[in-house]
Amino acid sequence: MYEGPVQDLIDELGRLPGVGPKSAQRIAFHLLAAEPADVTRLQEVLQKVKEGIQFCDVCGNVSEETTCRICRDPRRDLSVVCVVEEPKDVLAIERTREFKGRYHVLGGALDPLSGVGPDQLRIRELLSRIGTTLDGVDITEIIIATDPNTEGEATATYLMRMLKDFPGLTVTRLASGLPMGGDLEFADELTLGRALSGRRAM
Amino acid sequence: MYVRHLQVTDFRSWAHADVPLEPGPSVLIGANGQGKTNLVEAIGYVATLSSHRVATDAPLVRIGAPRAVVRTAVVHSGRELLVELEITPGKANRARINRAPAGKPRDVLGILRTVLFAPEDLALVRGDPGERRRFADDLLVARTPRLAGLRSDYERVLKQRGALLKSSGAARRAGRGGDISTLEVWDGHLARHGAQLLAYRLNLVADLEPLVAAAYAGVAPESRPAQIRYRSTLGADLPEGYGVPGGPRADAEQLETLLLESMAKVRSQELDRGVCLVGPHRDDVELILGDAPAKGYASHGESWSFALALRLGAYEVLRGDGVEPVLVLDDVFAELDRRRRQRLATVAAAAEQVLVTAAVAEDVPAELDAVRYDVGEGEIHRVR
Numbered sequence: 001m002y003e004g005p006v007q008d009l010i011d012e013l014g015r016l017p018g019v020g021p022k023s024a025q026r027i028a029f030h031l032l033a034a035e036p037a038d039v040t041r042l043q044e045v046l047q048k049v050k051e052g053i054q055f056c057d058v059c060g061n062v063s064e065e066t067t068c069r070i071c072r073d074p075r076r077d078l079s080v081v082c083v084v085e086e087p088k089d090v091l092a093i094e095r096t097r098e099f100k101g102r103y104h105v106l107g108g109a110l111d112p113l114s115g116v117g118p119d120q121l122r123i124r125e126l127l128s129r130i131g132t133t134l135d136g137v138d139i140t141e142i143i144i145a146t147d148p149n150t151e152g153e154a155t156a157t158y159l160m161r162m163l164k165d166f167p168g169l170t171v172t173r174l175a176s177g178l179p180m181g182g183d184l185e186f187a188d189e190l191t192l193g194r195a196l197s198g199r200r201a202m
Numbered sequence: 203m204y205v206r207h208l209q210v211t212d213f214r215s216w217a218h219a220d221v222p223l224e225p226g227p228s229v230l231i232g233a234n235g236q237g238k239t240n241l242v243e244a245i246g247y248v249a250t251l252s253s254h255r256v257a258t259d260a261p262l263v264r265i266g267a268p269r270a271v272v273r274t275a276v277v278h279s280g281r282e283l284l285v286e287l288e289i290t291p292g293k294a295n296r297a298r299i300n301r302a303p304a305g306k307p308r309d310v311l312g313i314l315r316t317v318l319f320a321p322e323d324l325a326l327v328r329g330d331p332g333e334r335r336r337f338a339d340d341l342l343v344a345r346t347p348r349l350a351g352l353r354s355d356y357e358r359v360l361k362q363r364g365a366l367l368k369s370s371g372a373a374r375r376a377g378r379g380g381d382i383s384t385l386e387v388w389d390g391h392l393a394r395h396g397a398q399l400l401a402y403r404l405n406l407v408a409d410l411e412p413l414v415a416a417a418y419a420g421v422a423p424e425s426r427p428a429q430i431r432y433r434s435t436l437g438a439d440l441p442e443g444y445g446v447p448g449g450p451r452a453d454a455e456q457l458e459t460l461l462l463e464s465m466a467k468v469r470s471q472e473l474d475r476g477v478c479l480v481g482p483h484r485d486d487v488e489l490i491l492g493d494a495p496a497k498g499y500a501s502h503g504e505s506w507s508f509a510l511a512l513r514l515g516a517y518e519v520l521r522g523d524g525v526e527p528v529l530v531l532d533d534v535f536a537e538l539d540r541r542r543r544q545r546l547a548t549v550a551a552a553a554e555q556v557l558v559t560a561a562v563a564e565d566v567p568a569e570l571d572a573v574r575y576d577v578g579e580g581e582i583h584r585v586r
Contacts, residue, residue: 110384112366117384150358150391158387186305189348 060105060122062087070102077101078137084145085109109151110158130166141170148176203526204555205245207275212267214240219582227556227570231563232577238559242530244272248285249316251307260291276314285310311347315527317517319510319534326512327496327505331486338403338487341516345523349402356395360483363388368476389465396481397458403482404445404452407432411447414515421545422507426492433486436460506537514549529553535565543567
């Protein structure tokens with residue numbers, strides 16, 4: 001145990017995800033030795049992130065203004081919306097540079113064990129978004145990109161059921177299967193099994 | 203297949219043990235509490251990544267040591283693989299195959315296959331249905347490692363749906379209706395995973411039943427005939443012939459529909475009680491001796507022989523898949539009369555490798571007493 005503020009700092013850092021007691025201690029002593037200006041900058045950023053960041057009115061992604069950068073971008077395809085669980089999933093899909101549409105962040109997945117039902121997710125917002133025409137363009141495709149685990153699959157099924165009655169709307173789900181550049185022999189049986197059942201004609 | 207070498211460090215009572223083994227029968231003799239079972243437990247752990255005695259890993263590590271290491275050299279159709287497992291309680295295990303780190307410890311499943319019979323197996327006959335479900339599911343995973351994923355998915359969906367039933371039930375009692383639309387989503391997932399698990403189990407029981415009956419007749423020929431039957435929550439709705447030897451193979455899609463129908467029938471009961479009432483998690487593998495259930499009616503010796511017959515049946519099922527598993531008989535002979543000992547020895551002596559533990563050498567029939575190790579005072583020596 002260290003004295004006073006040092007131990008407090010270690011305890012606080014240790015609460016962060018992915019930071020164990022050893023790492024917390026290392027970061028704390030790094031901060032102690034750092035230039036005062038560096039620490040002040042970190043302090044300011046932390047403050048700003050809590051006060052200045054809000055969630056986009058349209059998609060629910062983290063944003064500096066009322067509408068996020070992606071939703072404001074006029075080059076984006078207004079007819080396609082990709083539904084993801086968390087803001088970090090938006091970043092993951094953006095990195096592909098394949099997707100030119102816009103996003104809808106649910107803020108989680110159906111998880112009754114943690115008390116998360118449809119009302120805790122931004123599903124109502126998604127439905128009203130689909131109903132409205134923006135700049136004369138209707139949403140014609142929804143890509144469901146929730147995680148391929150139990151909760152993500154349940155959320156996808158739920159969305160499919162809610163969306164299937166919209167006229168002229170295509171609902172798709174991300175494919176799951178083998179990673180690119182990988183070897184078949186190293187794939188685990190579950191992934192390979194799924195890839196096999198989701199095979200396509202060439 | 204056989205284990206050519208076993209090496210353990212800080213495993214249970216063993217600081218270190220180095221045991222060269224060979225195919226055929228080997229017997230480990232030692233007084234109580236000398237660590238015979240610990241050695242065969244280590245072999246079982248490499249095969250299943252779980253112990254037959256405890257549910258958590260902490261007791262597997264020698265008191266005071268940070269981690270336990272188990273190394274086995276497994277020979278299968280002339281090819282030798284070295285499997286090394288590092289067990290650290292509270293952390294993920296680390297596995298190495300032929301000295302190269304394996305991506306996931308699960309990758310070692312299937313390299314070594316064992317069928318282990320231990321005194322704990324009496325619970326298969328006398329215990330709750332959960333014991334028999336685990337027996338069936340463990341055997342499924344041993345046959346098809348992929349099913350470990352199905353099993354954990356099913357358990358996850360079951361927990362989620364149970365939580366939803368509890369909260370929706372409470373909401374309904376408070377007059378707020380509850381959200382039925384998400385319940386239907388979970389119904390669908392439970393039925394899909396449940397139907398697959400159910401189909402695998404039914405087909406397994408169909409394969410297993412004649413083998414268990416034959417094994418029981420082999421060990422206890424003077425006794426009544428033994429039978430096993432799968433009892434599903436679907437009850438009379440289960441299509442005829444499913445789970446019965448020679449019957450049709452179970453079709454998961456058909457079972458999915460049946461499970462959904464069955465769930466719809468008990469919906470309000472489920473909401474009242476906050477529990478999932480339909481699905482393979484409430485099924486049982488019934489053990490029948492003559493025309494009475496073994497549980498409650500069988501004598502001690504009969505129960506013991508039945509448990510043994512289940513394991514021998516499992517052994518035959520795995521052998522039927524083309525791989526001869528290592529047979530481990532932990533402390534079984536002391537409980538059997540001389541005739542049953544003799545019969546078991548005849549069956550076991552045919553296996554590619556049998557490891558037998560016993561406290562008293564006289565308990566082990568001569569057929570199995572070819573290679574003998576003495577276990578005592580933290581050491582193990584080959585005596586012949």
